[in-house]
Amino acid sequence: MAKVQSSGNDFCPQSLFLYGNYEENGTPHFGLFCWFSYCWLDSGLGVMACIGEEKTTKDLIRKTGVFSANLVNEPLLPLADYYGSTSGRENPDKMKRLPTIERGRVLNVPLIAESPVNFELKVLSERNLSPGCDLFVCRAENALMDERLKDQSLPVIERMKIAQPVSTVAESTYVNFFGQELGKWGGIAKGAEAINRPRP
Numbered sequence: 279m280a281k282v283q284s285s286g287n288d289f290c291p292q293s294l295f296l297y298g299n300y301e302e303n304g305t306p307h308f309g310l311f312c313w314f315s316y317c318w319l320d321s322g323l324g325v326m327a328c329i330g331e332e333k334t335t336k337d338l339i340r341k342t343g344v345f346s347a348n349l350v351n352e353p354l355l356p357l358a359d360y361y362g363s364t365s366g367r368e369n370p371d372k373m374k375r376l377p378t379i380e381r382g383r384v385l386n387v388p389l390i391a392e393s394p395v396n397f398e399l400k401v402l403s404e405r406n407l408s409p410g411c412d413l414f415v416c417r418a419e420n421a422l423m424d425e426r427l428k429d430q431s432l433p434v435i436e437r438m439k440i441a442q443p444v445s446t447v448a449e450s451t452y453v454n455f456f457g458q459e460l461g462k463w464g465g466i467a468k469g470a471e472a473i474n475r476p477r478p
């Protein structure tokens with residue numbers, strides 16, 4: 279195979295997560311993230327989450343020391359795209375659109391009911407990597423998944439069709455794991471109206 283010089287991680291699929299926290303007044307807050315991966319800590323599953331620039335999500339993680347990570351599936355994508363293309367600092371009413379919220383079972387974090395996999399994360403350490411870019415090493419205090427994903431009578435690929443996770447691979451494009459392009463970053467947020475829930 280002939281190789282050409284690459285500028286980065288194009289075609290290295292990244293799973294998308296919505297990081298959740300509670301604002302001081304109790305309103306759930308979400309931002310969209312893909313710099314997310316796993317590690318193993320003595321005490322169990324660990325997560326490495328990298329956040330660039332100062333933003334509401336980072337403010338809240340620093341303030342509370344915890345957050346949720348909710349796997350983005352196809353039905354959630356319009357809302358996730360809206361959360362990823364709308365700055366919390368610049369849009370105080372960003373959270374006028376909300377999914378169905380459940381309280382964390384172990385930590386005080388908002389979980390997205392429509393998401394097939396939720397992590398409740400406690401920050402163990404923060405490391406500054408470059409100006410504005412910070413790595414949060416976290417311990418998964420709890421992990422939940424759609425009970426259908428545990429059904430080992432179904433082949434894994436059938437359960438992937440249930441989970442419907444969304445990835446991004448290159449050129450600001452959302453894709454699924456079944457060969458379909460789902461749209462461009464910031465280009466499908468308008469559909470969020472269809473699945474949002476009115477704020478209580």
Ligand SMILES: Cc1cc2nc3c(=O)[nH]c(=O)nc-3n(C[C@H](O)[C@H](O)[C@H](O)COP(=O)(O)O)c2cc1C
Pocket residue numbers: 294308309310311312313314328329330331333334335336359361362363364365366367372446463464
């Ligand atoms: C597909 C996608 C992936 C993103 N991944 C990250 C990421 O891993 N790290 C990051 O700092 N920002 C990432 N962003 C940008 C944040 O979602 C964006 O800054 C958003 O405004 C954060 O919400 P907040 O301003 O309410 O904190 C991503 C945006 C998109 C559209």
